Amino acid sequence: IDPKQIQYVEENVFQKYQGYHPCSTDIALPLMNQNLSFPILLGSTLPFYDGISLKMPNAHYTFSGSTIDIDSIPINEELIMKLSKRFLNAPYLWGGRSPFGIDCSGLVQQVFKILGVPMKRDASLQVEGGELVPFPQAARVGDLAFFDNAEGIIHHVGIILDDQKIIHASGKVRIDTLDQNGIIHSDTGKYTHKLRIIKRVLKYEESKGQITLQSERK
Known part of the structure:
Protein backbone atom coordinates (compact mmCIF):
# COMPACT_ATOMS: atom_id res chain seq x y z
CA ILE A 1 0.00 0.00 0.00
CA ASP A 69 -27.23 -1.04 4.12
CA ILE A 70 -28.14 -4.57 5.19
CA ASP A 71 -29.16 -3.32 8.63
CA SER A 72 -32.20 -1.73 6.98
CA ILE A 73 -33.14 -4.25 4.27
CA PRO A 74 -33.70 -8.03 4.37
CA ILE A 75 -31.12 -10.38 2.90
CA ASN A 76 -32.71 -12.85 0.50
CA GLU A 77 -31.82 -14.89 -2.56
CA GLU A 78 -32.77 -12.09 -4.94
CA LEU A 79 -30.41 -9.66 -3.22
CA ILE A 80 -27.52 -12.14 -3.25
CA MET A 81 -27.94 -12.77 -6.98
CA LYS A 82 -28.30 -9.06 -7.74
CA LEU A 83 -25.11 -8.18 -5.87
CA SER A 84 -23.15 -11.06 -7.39
CA LYS A 85 -24.19 -10.10 -10.92
CA ARG A 86 -22.94 -6.54 -10.42
CA PHE A 87 -19.48 -8.03 -11.01
CA LEU A 88 -20.52 -9.92 -14.14
CA ASN A 89 -17.92 -9.73 -16.96
CA ALA A 90 -15.30 -8.10 -14.74
CA PRO A 91 -11.92 -9.24 -16.11
CA TYR A 92 -9.98 -11.84 -14.16
CA LEU A 93 -7.01 -10.46 -12.25
CA TRP A 94 -5.14 -12.53 -9.69
CA GLY A 95 -5.31 -10.67 -6.38
CA GLY A 96 -7.96 -8.25 -7.67
CA ARG A 97 -11.12 -7.28 -5.81
CA SER A 98 -12.77 -4.71 -8.05
CA PRO A 99 -14.99 -4.69 -11.17
CA PHE A 100 -11.87 -3.67 -13.11
CA GLY A 101 -10.04 -6.86 -12.12
CA ILE A 102 -10.97 -9.63 -9.71
CA ASP A 103 -10.17 -13.25 -8.90
CA CYS A 104 -12.44 -16.06 -7.72
CA SER A 105 -11.93 -15.63 -3.97
CA GLY A 106 -11.94 -11.85 -4.33
CA LEU A 107 -15.41 -12.06 -5.86
CA VAL A 108 -16.64 -14.11 -2.90
CA GLN A 109 -14.95 -11.81 -0.41
CA GLN A 110 -16.42 -8.65 -1.93
CA VAL A 111 -19.99 -9.94 -2.31
CA PHE A 112 -20.04 -11.29 1.23
CA LYS A 113 -18.45 -8.11 2.56
CA ILE A 114 -21.36 -6.13 1.13
CA LEU A 115 -23.67 -8.61 2.87
CA GLY A 116 -21.85 -7.95 6.14
CA VAL A 117 -20.03 -11.28 6.31
CA PRO A 118 -16.23 -11.09 6.56
CA MET A 119 -14.47 -13.78 4.52
CA LYS A 120 -10.85 -14.83 4.32
CA ARG A 121 -8.94 -13.91 1.19
CA ASP A 122 -8.04 -17.23 -0.44
CA ALA A 123 -10.32 -20.07 -1.52
CA SER A 124 -8.19 -22.55 0.43
CA LEU A 125 -9.01 -20.58 3.59
CA GLN A 126 -12.62 -19.71 2.75
CA VAL A 127 -13.45 -23.41 2.58
CA GLU A 128 -12.76 -23.70 6.32
CA GLY A 129 -15.93 -21.78 7.24
CA GLY A 130 -19.62 -22.58 7.00
CA GLU A 131 -21.63 -25.80 7.14
CA LEU A 132 -21.28 -28.71 4.75
CA VAL A 133 -23.93 -29.06 2.04
CA PRO A 134 -24.08 -32.80 1.27
CA PHE A 135 -24.79 -32.62 -2.47
CA PRO A 136 -25.41 -29.99 -5.20
CA GLN A 137 -29.16 -30.62 -5.30
CA ALA A 138 -29.36 -29.43 -1.68
CA ALA A 139 -27.51 -26.19 -2.41
CA ARG A 140 -29.19 -22.81 -2.17
CA VAL A 141 -28.46 -19.38 -3.57
CA GLY A 142 -25.45 -17.95 -1.74
CA ASP A 143 -23.80 -21.28 -0.96
CA LEU A 144 -20.15 -21.55 -1.93
CA ALA A 145 -18.83 -24.29 -4.22
CA PHE A 146 -15.14 -25.15 -3.93
CA PHE A 147 -13.03 -26.93 -6.52
CA ASP A 148 -9.70 -28.75 -6.32
CA ASN A 149 -6.83 -29.48 -8.69
CA ALA A 150 -5.13 -32.77 -9.53
CA GLU A 151 -3.22 -32.63 -6.25
CA GLY A 152 -6.42 -32.24 -4.23
CA ILE A 153 -5.70 -28.61 -3.34
CA ILE A 154 -8.64 -26.18 -3.22
CA HIS A 155 -7.87 -23.60 -5.89
CA HIS A 156 -11.22 -22.20 -7.03
CA VAL A 157 -14.52 -21.01 -5.56
CA GLY A 158 -17.81 -19.67 -6.85
CA ILE A 159 -21.19 -18.48 -5.57
CA ILE A 160 -24.14 -20.72 -6.32
CA LEU A 161 -27.14 -19.07 -7.99
CA ASP A 162 -30.53 -20.56 -8.86
CA ASP A 163 -31.30 -23.13 -11.58
CA GLN A 164 -28.00 -25.01 -11.12
CA LYS A 165 -25.97 -21.95 -12.06
CA ILE A 166 -22.78 -20.63 -10.50
CA ILE A 167 -21.07 -17.25 -10.78
CA HIS A 168 -17.29 -17.31 -10.59
CA ALA A 169 -14.18 -15.59 -11.92
CA SER A 170 -12.45 -17.58 -14.65
CA GLY A 171 -11.09 -15.40 -17.45
CA LYS A 172 -13.82 -13.02 -16.39
CA VAL A 173 -16.71 -13.12 -13.96
CA ARG A 174 -19.14 -15.44 -15.68
CA ILE A 175 -22.17 -17.64 -15.07
CA ASP A 176 -21.91 -21.34 -15.87
CA THR A 177 -23.72 -24.56 -14.99
CA LEU A 178 -22.87 -26.59 -11.88
CA ASP A 179 -23.54 -30.30 -11.39
CA GLN A 180 -22.22 -33.02 -9.08
CA ASN A 181 -18.99 -33.25 -11.06
CA GLY A 182 -18.13 -29.58 -11.40
CA ILE A 183 -18.52 -26.53 -13.61
CA ILE A 184 -19.72 -26.91 -17.18
CA HIS A 185 -18.61 -24.04 -19.42
CA SER A 186 -21.69 -22.37 -20.93
CA ASP A 187 -19.99 -21.85 -24.30
CA THR A 188 -18.06 -25.09 -24.83
CA GLY A 189 -20.16 -27.52 -22.80
CA LYS A 190 -16.97 -28.93 -21.28
CA TYR A 191 -16.03 -29.33 -17.63
CA THR A 192 -13.56 -26.70 -16.46
CA HIS A 193 -13.40 -27.21 -12.67
CA LYS A 194 -13.82 -30.36 -10.54
CA LEU A 195 -16.21 -29.97 -7.61
CA ARG A 196 -14.77 -30.81 -4.20
CA ILE A 197 -17.23 -29.49 -1.61
CA ILE A 198 -20.12 -27.06 -1.04
CA LYS A 199 -20.34 -24.93 2.10
CA ARG A 200 -23.16 -22.76 3.50
CA VAL A 201 -22.00 -19.56 5.19
CA LEU A 202 -25.43 -17.89 5.29
CA LYS A 203 -28.17 -19.47 7.39
CA TYR A 204 -31.73 -19.40 6.09
CA GLU A 205 -34.83 -18.78 8.18
CA GLU A 206 -37.38 -20.94 6.41
CA SER A 207 -40.38 -19.44 8.21
CA LYS A 208 -39.62 -15.93 7.00
CA GLY A 209 -37.97 -16.69 3.70
CA GLN A 210 -35.03 -14.53 4.71
CA ILE A 211 -31.41 -15.17 5.60
CA THR A 212 -29.65 -14.58 8.88
CA LEU A 213 -25.91 -14.37 9.35
CA GLN A 214 -24.34 -17.51 10.75
CA SER A 215 -21.85 -15.51 12.81
CA GLU A 216 -22.35 -12.10 14.35
CA ARG A 217 -20.83 -9.12 12.60
CA LYS A 218 -18.11 -7.38 14.53
Whole structure:
Protein backbone atom coordinates (compact mmCIF):
# COMPACT_ATOMS: atom_id res chain seq x y z
CA ILE A 1 0.00 0.00 0.00
CA ASP A 2 1.30 3.43 -0.90
CA PRO A 3 2.04 5.36 2.35
CA LYS A 4 0.21 8.37 0.89
CA GLN A 5 -2.99 6.31 0.95
CA ILE A 6 -2.80 5.60 4.69
CA GLN A 7 -4.52 7.68 7.35
CA TYR A 8 -3.23 7.06 10.87
CA VAL A 9 -5.83 7.28 13.65
CA GLU A 10 -6.06 6.75 17.39
CA GLU A 11 -7.12 3.35 18.73
CA ASN A 12 -10.54 4.59 19.88
CA VAL A 13 -11.23 6.04 16.42
CA PHE A 14 -10.09 2.81 14.78
CA GLN A 15 -12.54 0.79 16.88
CA LYS A 16 -15.44 3.01 15.78
CA TYR A 17 -14.73 2.16 12.17
CA GLN A 18 -14.82 -1.59 12.73
CA GLY A 19 -18.10 -3.41 12.22
CA TYR A 20 -20.57 -3.02 9.39
CA HIS A 21 -21.09 0.17 7.38
CA PRO A 22 -23.09 0.76 4.18
CA CYS A 23 -21.35 -0.07 0.90
CA SER A 24 -21.44 1.46 -2.57
CA THR A 25 -23.13 -0.55 -5.31
CA ASP A 26 -22.11 1.52 -8.35
CA ILE A 27 -19.21 0.36 -10.52
CA ALA A 28 -17.38 3.65 -9.91
CA LEU A 29 -18.54 7.04 -8.65
CA PRO A 30 -16.74 9.85 -6.81
CA LEU A 31 -16.65 10.90 -3.20
CA MET A 32 -16.54 14.69 -3.03
CA ASN A 33 -15.95 17.58 -0.70
CA GLN A 34 -14.85 21.18 -1.19
CA ASN A 35 -11.23 20.23 -1.75
CA LEU A 36 -11.24 17.12 -3.90
CA SER A 37 -13.11 14.42 -5.75
CA PHE A 38 -11.92 10.85 -6.09
CA PRO A 39 -13.55 7.65 -7.39
CA ILE A 40 -14.59 4.73 -5.24
CA LEU A 41 -15.52 1.33 -6.58
CA LEU A 42 -18.28 -1.22 -6.16
CA GLY A 43 -18.21 -2.62 -2.62
CA SER A 44 -16.39 0.31 -1.04
CA THR A 45 -17.20 0.93 2.63
CA LEU A 46 -18.98 4.20 3.45
CA PRO A 47 -18.36 4.87 7.15
CA PHE A 48 -21.33 6.37 9.01
CA TYR A 49 -23.13 7.14 5.74
CA ASP A 50 -26.47 8.88 6.30
CA GLY A 51 -27.72 8.83 2.72
CA ILE A 52 -25.90 12.02 1.75
CA SER A 53 -22.58 12.30 3.54
CA LEU A 54 -20.07 10.09 5.28
CA LYS A 55 -17.45 10.70 7.92
CA MET A 56 -13.80 9.80 7.51
CA PRO A 57 -11.14 10.39 10.17
CA ASN A 58 -9.74 13.41 8.35
CA ALA A 59 -12.74 14.86 6.50
CA HIS A 60 -16.41 14.62 5.55
CA TYR A 61 -17.50 13.67 2.05
CA THR A 62 -20.72 13.53 0.07
CA PHE A 63 -21.71 10.58 -2.08
CA SER A 64 -24.66 10.57 -4.48
CA GLY A 65 -24.40 7.02 -5.78
CA SER A 66 -26.32 3.85 -5.02
CA THR A 67 -25.66 2.14 -1.70
CA ILE A 68 -26.79 -0.80 0.37
CA ASP A 69 -27.23 -1.04 4.12
CA ILE A 70 -28.14 -4.57 5.19
CA ASP A 71 -29.16 -3.32 8.63
CA SER A 72 -32.20 -1.73 6.98
CA ILE A 73 -33.14 -4.25 4.27
CA PRO A 74 -33.70 -8.03 4.37
CA ILE A 75 -31.12 -10.38 2.90
CA ASN A 76 -32.71 -12.85 0.50
CA GLU A 77 -31.82 -14.89 -2.56
CA GLU A 78 -32.77 -12.09 -4.94
CA LEU A 79 -30.41 -9.66 -3.22
CA ILE A 80 -27.52 -12.14 -3.25
CA MET A 81 -27.94 -12.77 -6.98
CA LYS A 82 -28.30 -9.06 -7.74
CA LEU A 83 -25.11 -8.18 -5.87
CA SER A 84 -23.15 -11.06 -7.39
CA LYS A 85 -24.19 -10.10 -10.92
CA ARG A 86 -22.94 -6.54 -10.42
CA PHE A 87 -19.48 -8.03 -11.01
CA LEU A 88 -20.52 -9.92 -14.14
CA ASN A 89 -17.92 -9.73 -16.96
CA ALA A 90 -15.30 -8.10 -14.74
CA PRO A 91 -11.92 -9.24 -16.11
CA TYR A 92 -9.98 -11.84 -14.16
CA LEU A 93 -7.01 -10.46 -12.25
CA TRP A 94 -5.14 -12.53 -9.69
CA GLY A 95 -5.31 -10.67 -6.38
CA GLY A 96 -7.96 -8.25 -7.67
CA ARG A 97 -11.12 -7.28 -5.81
CA SER A 98 -12.77 -4.71 -8.05
CA PRO A 99 -14.99 -4.69 -11.17
CA PHE A 100 -11.87 -3.67 -13.11
CA GLY A 101 -10.04 -6.86 -12.12
CA ILE A 102 -10.97 -9.63 -9.71
CA ASP A 103 -10.17 -13.25 -8.90
CA CYS A 104 -12.44 -16.06 -7.72
CA SER A 105 -11.93 -15.63 -3.97
CA GLY A 106 -11.94 -11.85 -4.33
CA LEU A 107 -15.41 -12.06 -5.86
CA VAL A 108 -16.64 -14.11 -2.90
CA GLN A 109 -14.95 -11.81 -0.41
CA GLN A 110 -16.42 -8.65 -1.93
CA VAL A 111 -19.99 -9.94 -2.31
CA PHE A 112 -20.04 -11.29 1.23
CA LYS A 113 -18.45 -8.11 2.56
CA ILE A 114 -21.36 -6.13 1.13
CA LEU A 115 -23.67 -8.61 2.87
CA GLY A 116 -21.85 -7.95 6.14
CA VAL A 117 -20.03 -11.28 6.31
CA PRO A 118 -16.23 -11.09 6.56
CA MET A 119 -14.47 -13.78 4.52
CA LYS A 120 -10.85 -14.83 4.32
CA ARG A 121 -8.94 -13.91 1.19
CA ASP A 122 -8.04 -17.23 -0.44
CA ALA A 123 -10.32 -20.07 -1.52
CA SER A 124 -8.19 -22.55 0.43
CA LEU A 125 -9.01 -20.58 3.59
CA GLN A 126 -12.62 -19.71 2.75
CA VAL A 127 -13.45 -23.41 2.58
CA GLU A 128 -12.76 -23.70 6.32
CA GLY A 129 -15.93 -21.78 7.24
CA GLY A 130 -19.62 -22.58 7.00
CA GLU A 131 -21.63 -25.80 7.14
CA LEU A 132 -21.28 -28.71 4.75
CA VAL A 133 -23.93 -29.06 2.04
CA PRO A 134 -24.08 -32.80 1.27
CA PHE A 135 -24.79 -32.62 -2.47
CA PRO A 136 -25.41 -29.99 -5.20
CA GLN A 137 -29.16 -30.62 -5.30
CA ALA A 138 -29.36 -29.43 -1.68
CA ALA A 139 -27.51 -26.19 -2.41
CA ARG A 140 -29.19 -22.81 -2.17
CA VAL A 141 -28.46 -19.38 -3.57
CA GLY A 142 -25.45 -17.95 -1.74
CA ASP A 143 -23.80 -21.28 -0.96
CA LEU A 144 -20.15 -21.55 -1.93
CA ALA A 145 -18.83 -24.29 -4.22
CA PHE A 146 -15.14 -25.15 -3.93
CA PHE A 147 -13.03 -26.93 -6.52
CA ASP A 148 -9.70 -28.75 -6.32
CA ASN A 149 -6.83 -29.48 -8.69
CA ALA A 150 -5.13 -32.77 -9.53
CA GLU A 151 -3.22 -32.63 -6.25
CA GLY A 152 -6.42 -32.24 -4.23
CA ILE A 153 -5.70 -28.61 -3.34
CA ILE A 154 -8.64 -26.18 -3.22
CA HIS A 155 -7.87 -23.60 -5.89
CA HIS A 156 -11.22 -22.20 -7.03
CA VAL A 157 -14.52 -21.01 -5.56
CA GLY A 158 -17.81 -19.67 -6.85
CA ILE A 159 -21.19 -18.48 -5.57
CA ILE A 160 -24.14 -20.72 -6.32
CA LEU A 161 -27.14 -19.07 -7.99
CA ASP A 162 -30.53 -20.56 -8.86
CA ASP A 163 -31.30 -23.13 -11.58
CA GLN A 164 -28.00 -25.01 -11.12
CA LYS A 165 -25.97 -21.95 -12.06
CA ILE A 166 -22.78 -20.63 -10.50
CA ILE A 167 -21.07 -17.25 -10.78
CA HIS A 168 -17.29 -17.31 -10.59
CA ALA A 169 -14.18 -15.59 -11.92
CA SER A 170 -12.45 -17.58 -14.65
CA GLY A 171 -11.09 -15.40 -17.45
CA LYS A 172 -13.82 -13.02 -16.39
CA VAL A 173 -16.71 -13.12 -13.96
CA ARG A 174 -19.14 -15.44 -15.68
CA ILE A 175 -22.17 -17.64 -15.07
CA ASP A 176 -21.91 -21.34 -15.87
CA THR A 177 -23.72 -24.56 -14.99
CA LEU A 178 -22.87 -26.59 -11.88
CA ASP A 179 -23.54 -30.30 -11.39
CA GLN A 180 -22.22 -33.02 -9.08
CA ASN A 181 -18.99 -33.25 -11.06
CA GLY A 182 -18.13 -29.58 -11.40
CA ILE A 183 -18.52 -26.53 -13.61
CA ILE A 184 -19.72 -26.91 -17.18
CA HIS A 185 -18.61 -24.04 -19.42
CA SER A 186 -21.69 -22.37 -20.93
CA ASP A 187 -19.99 -21.85 -24.30
CA THR A 188 -18.06 -25.09 -24.83
CA GLY A 189 -20.16 -27.52 -22.80
CA LYS A 190 -16.97 -28.93 -21.28
CA TYR A 191 -16.03 -29.33 -17.63
CA THR A 192 -13.56 -26.70 -16.46
CA HIS A 193 -13.40 -27.21 -12.67
CA LYS A 194 -13.82 -30.36 -10.54
CA LEU A 195 -16.21 -29.97 -7.61
CA ARG A 196 -14.77 -30.81 -4.20
CA ILE A 197 -17.23 -29.49 -1.61
CA ILE A 198 -20.12 -27.06 -1.04
CA LYS A 199 -20.34 -24.93 2.10
CA ARG A 200 -23.16 -22.76 3.50
CA VAL A 201 -22.00 -19.56 5.19
CA LEU A 202 -25.43 -17.89 5.29
CA LYS A 203 -28.17 -19.47 7.39
CA TYR A 204 -31.73 -19.40 6.09
CA GLU A 205 -34.83 -18.78 8.18
CA GLU A 206 -37.38 -20.94 6.41
CA SER A 207 -40.38 -19.44 8.21
CA LYS A 208 -39.62 -15.93 7.00
CA GLY A 209 -37.97 -16.69 3.70
CA GLN A 210 -35.03 -14.53 4.71
CA ILE A 211 -31.41 -15.17 5.60
CA THR A 212 -29.65 -14.58 8.88
CA LEU A 213 -25.91 -14.37 9.35
CA GLN A 214 -24.34 -17.51 10.75
CA SER A 215 -21.85 -15.51 12.81
CA GLU A 216 -22.35 -12.10 14.35
CA ARG A 217 -20.83 -9.12 12.60
CA LYS A 218 -18.11 -7.38 14.53
